[in-house]
Amino acid sequence: MARFYSVIPAGGIGSRLWPLSRASAPKFLHDLTGSGQTLLQDTWDRLEPLSGSDRIVVVTGVAHKTAVVEQCADLSKSNLFLEPSPKDSTAAIALAAAILMKREPDVIIGSFAADHVITDNKEFSDSVKEAVAVAATGKIVTIGIEPTEPSVGFGYIKAGEKMDLDFAKHARHVDKFVEKPDIERARKYVNSGKYLWNAGMFIAPAALLLQVLSETEPELHGKITELAAAWGTAAEHQAFEIIWPSLKKIAIDYSVAEPAAAQGLVAVVPAKFGWHDVGDFAAIAELQSGGKRNHLAVLGEVQVLADKSNGILISETGRLVALIGLEDVIVVDTADALLVTTKAHAQRVKNLVDSLKSTGHSDVL
Amino acid sequence: MARFYSVIPAGGIGSRLWPLSRASAPKFLHDLTGSGQTLLQDTWDRLEPLSGSDRIVVVTGVAHKTAVVEQCADLSKSNLFLEPSPKDSTAAIALAAAILMKREPDVIIGSFAADHVITDNKEFSDSVKEAVAVAATGKIVTIGIEPTEPSVGFGYIKAGEKMDLDFAKHARHVDKFVEKPDIERARKYVNSGKYLWNAGMFIAPAALLLQVLSETEPELHGKITELAAAWGTAAEHQAFEIIWPSLKKIAIDYSVAEPAAAQGLVAVVPAKFGWHDVGDFAAIAELQSGGKRNHLAVLGEVQVLADKSNGILISETGRLVALIGLEDVIVVDTADALLVTTKAHAQRVKNLVDSLKSTGHSDVL
Numbered sequence: 053m054a055r056f057y058s059v060i061p062a063g064g065i066g067s068r069l070w071p072l073s074r075a076s077a078p079k080f081l082h083d084l085t086g087s088g089q090t091l092l093q094d095t096w097d098r099l100e101p102l103s104g105s106d107r108i109v110v111v112t113g114v115a116h117k118t119a120v121v122e123q124c125a126d127l128s129k130s131n132l133f134l135e136p137s138p139k140d141s142t143a144a145i146a147l148a149a150a151i152l153m154k155r156e157p158d159v160i161i162g163s164f165a166a167d168h169v170i171t172d173n174k175e176f177s178d179s180v181k182e183a184v185a186v187a188a189t190g191k192i193v194t195i196g197i198e199p200t201e202p203s204v205g206f207g208y209i210k211a212g213e214k215m216d217l218d219f220a221k222h223a224r225h226v227d228k229f230v231e232k233p234d235i236e237r238a239r240k241y242v243n244s245g246k247y248l249w250n251a252g253m254f255i256a257p258a259a260l261l262l263q264v265l266s267e268t269e270p271e272l273h274g275k276i277t278e279l280a281a282a283w284g285t286a287a288e289h290q291a292f293e294i295i296w297p298s299l300k301k302i303a304i305d306y307s308v309a310e311p312a313a314a315q316g317l318v319a320v321v322p323a324k325f326g327w328h329d330v331g332d333f334a335a336i337a338e339l340q341s342g343g344k345r346n347h348l349a350v351l352g353e354v355q356v357l358a359d360k361s362n363g364i365l366i367s368e369t370g371r372l373v374a375l376i377g378l379e380d381v382i383v384v385d386t387a388d389a390l391l392v393t394t395k396a397h398a399q400r401v402k403n404l405v406d407s408l409k410s411t412g413h414s415d416v417l
Numbered sequence: 418m419a420r421f422y423s424v425i426p427a428g429g430i431g432s433r434l435w436p437l438s439r440a441s442a443p444k445f446l447h448d449l450t451g452s453g454q455t456l457l458q459d460t461w462d463r464l465e466p467l468s469g470s471d472r473i474v475v476v477t478g479v480a481h482k483t484a485v486v487e488q489c490a491d492l493s494k495s496n497l498f499l500e501p502s503p504k505d506s507t508a509a510i511a512l513a514a515a516i517l518m519k520r521e522p523d524v525i526i527g528s529f530a531a532d533h534v535i536t537d538n539k540e541f542s543d544s545v546k547e548a549v550a551v552a553a554t555g556k557i558v559t560i561g562i563e564p565t566e567p568s569v570g571f572g573y574i575k576a577g578e579k580m581d582l583d584f585a586k587h588a589r590h591v592d593k594f595v596e597k598p599d600i601e602r603a604r605k606y607v608n609s610g611k612y613l614w615n616a617g618m619f620i621a622p623a624a625l626l627l628q629v630l631s632e633t634e635p636e637l638h639g640k641i642t643e644l645a646a647a648w649g650t651a652a653e654h655q656a657f658e659i660i661w662p663s664l665k666k667i668a669i670d671y672s673v674a675e676p677a678a679a680q681g682l683v684a685v686v687p688a689k690f691g692w693h694d695v696g697d698f699a700a701i702a703e704l705q706s707g708g709k710r711n712h713l714a715v716l717g718e719v720q721v722l723a724d725k726s727n728g729i730l731i732s733e734t735g736r737l738v739a740l741i742g743l744e745d746v747i748v749v750d751t752a753d754a755l756l757v758t759t760k761a762h763a764q765r766v767k768n769l770v771d772s773l774k775s776t777g778h779s780d781v782l
Binding site: 071355357359360371372373374375376377378381383385387388389390391392393394396397400401403404407408413416 | 436720722724725736737738739740741742743746748750752753754755756757758759761762765766768769772773778781
């Protein structure tokens with residue numbers, strides 16, 4: 053674990069969580085679990101025991117610098133990597149890998165989204181430790197979540213043979229990654245027992261990750277290498293101004309994970325912890341109700357009068373909210389926008405955000 | 418019509434219209450039709466051609482003096498009767514009758530609620546004129562609404578024989594008034610063709626109305642007489658301070674209309690106009706949608722993004738409101754309170770207000 057560095061890419065607005073989640077206050081800056089702290093802080097607290105607080109990097113947009121610094125009091129200044137504009141996950145993770153490799157050539161990085169919810173921190177910790185041990189053998193290791201339902205909202209990992217390592221009892225080879233399936237295919241995946249949810253967690257030697265990238269996306273790799281070289285020097289500002297805008301936007305799944313899997317370079321540690329990407333309000337409601345039926349979850353300091361209503365209420369306004377006779381309702385009450393819908397329509401919030409964009413309502417996005 | 422005086426009792430909060438309607442801003446001070454003016458102003462505009470603006474009296478609570486004066490620009494100062502506290506309809510109407518009788522002993526008053534919606538002002542006007550003509554023969558005349566459905570929300574009037582008057586072709590004797598029925602009874606009433614909705618409109622010589630009251634509620638009648646005698650004199654202030662708080666709260670239906678009907682003193686003019694008491698948000702939604710299905714009615718200056726939603730949205734905050742996949746929804750968005758319910762539960766808003774009262778939330782009532 054001495055080689056391990058945690059990397060938290062803190063990006064992504066979370067359109068399906070509008071109007072709570074905004075460009076100015078994306079999902080990771082919100083408390084969606086009622087834990088009393090934000091998802092970013094929860095992520096920090098999970099990783100701190102694994103890498104130590106001086107070995108956690110946060111990669112985020114310049115717009116979120118203040119909020120991130122405020123929320124992560126122990127984040128060292130040299131471990132905050134600011135992106136001038138969003139360029140998807142490859143740029144964020146590869147930049148972190150390249151900068152950290154300058155510091156420690158044999159560094160193993162683990163990349164964990166800032167806006168997922170994980171229960172059982174002990175189990176998470178055990179899985180990461182096992183993944184780091186496997187990564188040290190020269191693998192890109194992902195943590196795969198045992199599916200609890202045939203979700204069409206996640207990509208899947210097809211696990212192969214056990215690796216049969218003394219220090220990694222659960223690790224398996226990865227046959228391949230597969231895209232978000234339709235429901236029929238998702239059922240097949242789950243029934244087969246061979247597929248795991250892809251939670252986007254990657255643990256790998258930085259050198260290996262960058263080597264794969266140099267093969268699959270040589271131009272992007274070259275630019276990232278230039279940026280990392282300029283990092284912390286007098287040339288940094290100019291390099292970012294010139295190079296950053298030209299970076300290709302591509303998810304790390306396509307640039308590294310899938311090609312590496314095809315080369316037999318990827319392993320998976322099946323997770324034994326509860327995980328959710330809380331992608332929409334229905335997911336938050338599920339999470340909050342903990343399986344209780346007819347439960348109204350409430351997030352925010354709000355006076356609620358609920359009469360035969362269940363679902364979720366999120367309020368940031370402090371207004372009195374009265375709900376009568378509503379089934380599976382979603383009410384999100386913010387200072388300048390109000391959303392009312394139902395769990396069944398939670399995914400359609402994204403379309404609504406798209407239509408706000410196209411009709412020039414960027415003031416509320 | 419020269420004997421005619423319009424009286425508008427402007428009282429009643431309209432609990433089922435919370436949080437729009439409040440003690441400080443009751444139903445009659447709102448635009449619930451999208452006409453661009455309040456229900457009180459609509460009422461004024463209907464009556465002004467009948468009695469002239471100098472013969473319209475408004476009886477309202479002291480708390481609403483400013484709003485009423487503002488909204489009724491032509492209301493003469495001497496025609497604004499202020500109630501120190503709400504004492505139900507008998508006190509309001511009898512006080513107006515007694516004061517107006519002091520001015521003109523043979524005055525005929527017509528009492529019309531400030532918060533009902535009437536379509537077809539011409540038809541309304543014709544009905545009132547006929548009612549005044551019948552009242553002049555020594556009757557208390559009500560205007561009965563032809564029921565369009567077996568409503569359980571209104572009281573009914575059982576009409577008797579035609580009066581056979583040359584100048585009042587539609588007027589009938591009234592057999593009796595009946596309370597709000599259950600649905601089975603309501604269906605029988607409607608199918609019989611003999612029952613009309615009681616819309617609470619009474620047209621009568623002030624002297625006759627007060628004479629009936631003197632028989633049924635002699636104490637209340639005595640106190641009202643005292644108050645009217647003091648009205649406009651140096652004794653007014655003290656009389657209201659001492660006597661008003663002790664007035665019996667009783668609806669004019671019980672104190673005058675029903676006993677008078679039993680004496681054969683009541684007539685009814687069946688109405689040929691559209692009428693609604695817009696008692697709850699479902700009624701407003703119906704009114705606004707004008708029978709169109711899948712219609713989302715919107716009241717207030719609000720930006721709405723509605724995706725497969727119907728019902729009613731009333732907003733006073735100017736916030737963006739997004740509704741997705743909601744059937745028959747009711748959303749009422751005010752500065753300090755938000756209500757979300759459905760048409761089917763519109764009546765339960767009253768219970769909610771009751772529970773707000775009992776839990777000390779008078780700040781939002």
